[in-house]
Every structure is written in C-alpha cells, then in structure tokens.
Amino acid sequence: MGLGTVVYALVSGYFIDFYSWILTDIHLAEQDMLIRILAFAIGQCCLSLGLALLIQLNLGMNALDAVLYKIQNHTNFSYTIMRTGCDISYVVIGTVLGGTFGAGTICSVLVTGTMVTMITNIIGRIQKYEYKWRYETN
Secondary structure (H helix, E strand, C coil): CCCHHHHHHHHHHHHHHHHHHHHHHCCCCCCHHHHHHHHHHHHHHHHHHHHHHHHHHHCCHHHHHHHHHHHHHHHCCCCCHHHHHHHHHHHHHHCCCCCCCHHHHHHHHHHHHHHHHHHHHHHHHHHHHHHHHHHHHC
C-alpha cells in the first residue's frame, strides 16, 4: 500500500463523476460508430496506463490489483488471467443484478489485464534503461 492506494480510494469516484459530467455534453452514444470506437480506445488506453503507472512506479495500487499481484507473487497464476477472470465475474454479477453490458464492456474485460501487463513491462524496461544510463555511464 502506498500513497497511490489512498489517493485512488479517496478520489477515483469524484474523477468518474467529474468526467461523466464533462462528457455528458458530447453525447457519445449519439455519435457515429467511428467516434464511439475512438472514444472507447482512448478511455481504455488511459485506464490501462493509469493502472500500470500506479503498479510499476510503486505508488500503491487499487485494492483489486494489490490482491492480484500478491497472489501472483506467491503462486504461478498470471495477473492478466486473474484480472480478466475478476472482470468477467463483475460483469456477470452486474448483469444478474439488472445491469447491462455491450461490446465495449466485453472488449474492456478482455483487454484490460493484457494492456496493463504490457504497459507495466514497457515502463519497467524504460526504468532499467534510465537507471543504466544514469548510474552506469558516469
């Protein structure tokens, strides 16, 4: 647990409300399919990048990711597979409770874990290169 865990827990709901309020005027549901797909892709990339930054920069992480990484560190279970499984269970539970889902939900469920893992690995390689450049070239 780190500063990011506390900040994430305290402000993520406010940010969701804030961006929902801002995006209301855009009427994304009424836009052309290409615009909606582009908006989804941007949102998915922002979500995955944000989660990966919290994880890789050791700032703390949200509760789900903290549990999944703890399990991964003590077992051979893949974060990507566990994240996808949890996301699927959220959709099933939400649907049973009367919620709805669409193509964006299904895509997000299937790619979030993979994207977070890929971005985390990229950030890790950048950090290693930066460390090597900073400390081993002097």
